Amino acid sequence: MAFAPLLRGIGFGAVGFLLGSGLGAIVRVTMGLDPWSAEALVVVGYIFGLVGWLLGVGVWGTWAREWFGLAARRGEAQGWRRYLRFSTDHKVIGVQYLVTFLVVMLLGGVLAVLMRAELMAPGKTIMTLNTYNNAMSLHGILMVAVAVAAIIGGLGNFLVPLLIGAEDVAFPRLNALSFWVIPPVAVLLLLTPLMGGFDSGWTAYPPLSVINAQGQTLYLLAFITFGFSSILGGLNFIATVIAMRAPGMTWSRLPIFVWSIFAASLISLTATQFVAFALLSVLLDRVAGTSFYDATQGGNALLYEHLFWFYSHPAVYIMILPAFGVALEVLAHFSRKPLFAYKWVVGAFMAVVGLSFLVWAHHLFTSGMSDFLHLPFMVTTELISIPTGIVFLSSLGTIWLGRLWLTTPMLFALGFLFNFLIGGITGIFLADVPTDLHLQDTYFVVAHFHYTIVGGEVFALLAGVYYWFPKLTGRMYSERLGKLHFWWVLLAYNVTFIPMFWAGLHGMNRRVADYSPELGGINLFISIAAFVLAASFLLMLVNLARAWVRGPAAGANPWKARTLEWQTSSPPPAENFPAEPQVVGAPYDYGVPGSRHAVVAAKGASEGEEKRDGDAAPRNQED
Amino acid sequence: MLVVALLWAALTFVGEVLAVRLTPFRPAAAEEGDLIDSAFRSLTILSVPVLAFVLAVLAYSVLRFRVPGDPTQDGPAIRTHRPTVTTWLLVTTGLTVAVIIFPGTTGLLELHDRARHVDMVVQVQAQRYAWKTTYPEYGFSTWELVLPVGRRVRVEVTSTDVIHSFWVPAFRMKVDAVPGLVTTTVVTPSKAGSFQDDPDFRIQCTELCGVGHSVMRAPVRVVELSEFEAWVAQQSRSQ
Amino acid sequence: MAVQPEALARHRLSRMALNRMGLWLFLLSETFFFAALISSRYYLQGLARPETLNQALGLGITMVLLLSSLSAYRAETCIAHGDRKGFQQNLLATIALGLLFVVGVAMEWREAFVHFPPNTGFGSIFFTMTGIHAFHVLSGLLVLTLVYMLGRRGHFSAGSSWGVEGAVKYWHFVDVAWVFIYPTLYLVT
């Protein structure tokens, strides 16, 4: 009965949906309205359906029973079945996130390929204008979800407790809840075409998003639900890092990846509420008859833009901070050197968190907001380069004079630096008001954010996935295929997105299914490159899938790294460590004679430091 | 160190030459556009050394410090290096301040200054999916934007339905058309031209507004003053 | 290297302290939601306020809610001192006052529908703000009711009253939120 929890969730969800929409219809009748309004009923039905789904999939059995004074049911499944249920093990949840978002990313990628096919030539190629707008919007929101949650939810969940020497996160059941609201998000988004799709881009500016097809309502519900998950996830990480560290794990000994997740969580916890309200206000305009965005009734579309970007700018740092964390982590271990200027990096992360709340209106330079806001927002935005620059200082300082071990994860981390540099610097062109007046909403922006998100974050995600794959699965992937994947992606990626800067400068604006004929050549070029890029991901899939099933055993510490996650077996046992680790030193003190990061006292005495031994495989605590 | 410095110098040199030579623009057709192009160029010139530096260190480190196979030794235990950190902070702060002042603030102030005195006003109304231009001084409306060379124009933009955005690539200027709001942008056309000869002479909607967003364009024509007056006279007669 | 575990700083918190921190973090997060609401009111409407607001009713329900915070506080101290009876009485009073507040909001809505319906500028803000707050009140009532039922079945005692504490803290938060919403809607000019 591996599928029992899922089936129960779906069943309860369906019952909830019917109950909710029925209730909605009754309320409408009592208010003297026509009982049939697809959108209103879907909204009420969805809320009940979501509750039903969660209860069915496991919240009732493992948790909610306690609220009614009943004993909760315990017991974990084994093997792959764990991944199909409401497991509270952070390692299971991490893998659930990673796999889910990998699939979502492939779906988003398939949409990108279709979009590029349409853009191969001016005029209609394979889809109508409306289909294009819908595909583009869906690509945007799916990918934004991937970018916001893949590293934090996936790698963060799996690794943060391990890295700080804890048994689990602070609130394991809440953690499971944060994951299990994600499948409904994906389902809603994929169902949007059934209700006419949504053609508002991922940003959903009203009044368009108030008056367009009903698919928009599903988008709104999905995004709000996603925000809910991210808030709870952030809360959990903050509490975990504050309260669950192993003895001796002082703040100045935290691995940098933990710091990055902590910083990003501060943003998820707070800023997300703003987008929740922004989306809610659009939803109310659509189904409850309010007029936030109806200019004839005193509404103002700019309100939405401010609320939306108050979250969505900080959100780009929710994406990139953990990416910095992964990249720095990988660079330090594979340079076999301490992380350069560790304390400065931590300070920089916090500075980015602080500044990220003060820059949102750089997305509104052409929106018609008051002129006097231009200067302050330009200044704050450009100030962010300074803390971000420190990440580069640390990276370069770390590899300098190191013993670089150019494995696949290391290559991806180096590729991250290269790509993100281009993404970051082109951000300066957008932050500068005069140039932004021309560049706003052109392909220059599209290129900028693919450089920061795909070239930056996704490269770091891939670095992390390759780096920790042996820990996640206990098996080793093929380095040869991994390196081939890296060079393929790096080249195809840059060849695809560099020309977009040029196209943007030359009059190619965003979100268009059709464009001036003179831009045909460059778009054909971009499209072909994009297809080559997409194909590279198949290589990764093959490599990882094959390794997961029958790769060679990886051993506990294939990279001879010092941090705690490598001091336990691969994959780690349910309780993570055989005994509570004692942290006695800094995490990256490579090259410091006699230093060690942690002691994991146990049968067989695994040690915090494993360098220079010819045999890389430290004692395994496999049970 | 010396090798890196040389590499940096070489990359910077190549980059700067490319940045100056390979101007990525077709020439702008408005004075404000020239301002924006020169802002773009100065940003490029400023960012080339930054790019070159990171690239040089990256490339040198990868080639020089790589170890074939598994490393059997650790690198030197350098945790931090105060002079390097201080220099880095000073340089990046300096660069940021430079960028904020020039071209950021100066360009912004110049654009604001220009908005103070204008020679004429044109009203542009966006609606799905067309642009209507009204000349309030002459009291007529058309579906194309015609402007005389050398006159500073305030374009007052609004929308009747959803948000659109008014952008003429040849002028480089852009401002959203928001329902219930009148937004403005100021342009001083500096070169005659028309949509027939140069696709940059078009109003292009740049805010997603629905199914027709990508084809929501209107032709723009910049003509000599005399020709403009003739056109105005003819339009006024026919309306 | 011999390591003395006692010599190492300990960071782990007790379950209770952890729960408390979780709740505070959640409330911090919620604060941002209300901040978004309140700033939207000023953004859209400035300081405008219709004369037709029922000031007496507004003041009335504010008093009711403040009183309910008092009784909630007393319920919490009672159980902390092992006074089960006082705990239950005060909790019931809190629930009753909460319900009274909801009734007050409903009456307010009836009038508001006439004077400034939701499709007007002020109406949008008014209904959204009071509605979202009422939603919080209702969920607070749900939690308080659960706590009450569990209390009747003999759960909670002087030493173990996290459920009560959590519910009451949340209730206070809902009250404080109203303390900011009330002047934003009824008092500013």
Ligand code: HEA
């Ligand atoms: C991971 C995501 C991510 C990241 C990290 C960034 C980082 C930055 N972004 Fe980007 N941005 C997006 C994702 C991201 N962005 C997205 C998705 C959009 C479009 C949204 C939409 O409309 O759909 C967008 C749009 C966007 C705009 C609006 C464009 C428009 O619509 O008109 C602006 C304008 O200011 C901007 C600026 C910046 C800046 C200044 C940074 C800075 O943080 C970059 C700082 C980094 C560096 C500068 C490089 C390293 C620094 C050094 C080596 C030190 C020395 C350098 C200097 C002193 C310059 N971005």
Ligand code: HEA
């Ligand atoms: C994580 C974020 C992310 C990622 C990874 C990508 C990846 C890609 N994006 Fe996307 N993009 C966005 C985020 C992202 N994008 C956002 C936020 C927008 C803005 C939307 C808006 O304006 O509202 C956007 C918009 C956008 C546009 C502009 C659309 C427009 O304005 O009209 C374009 C155009 O070329 C584009 C192209 C691509 C391409 C070619 C890729 C490639 O990198 C894709 C590579 C391919 C894959 C990753 C998957 C490969 C899959 C297969 C080979 C099939 C295998 C499948 C199975 C086995 C099931 N994207």
Ligand code: CUA
């Ligand atoms: Cu009008 Cu896009």
Ligand SMILES: [Cu+2]
């Ligand atoms: Cu931003």
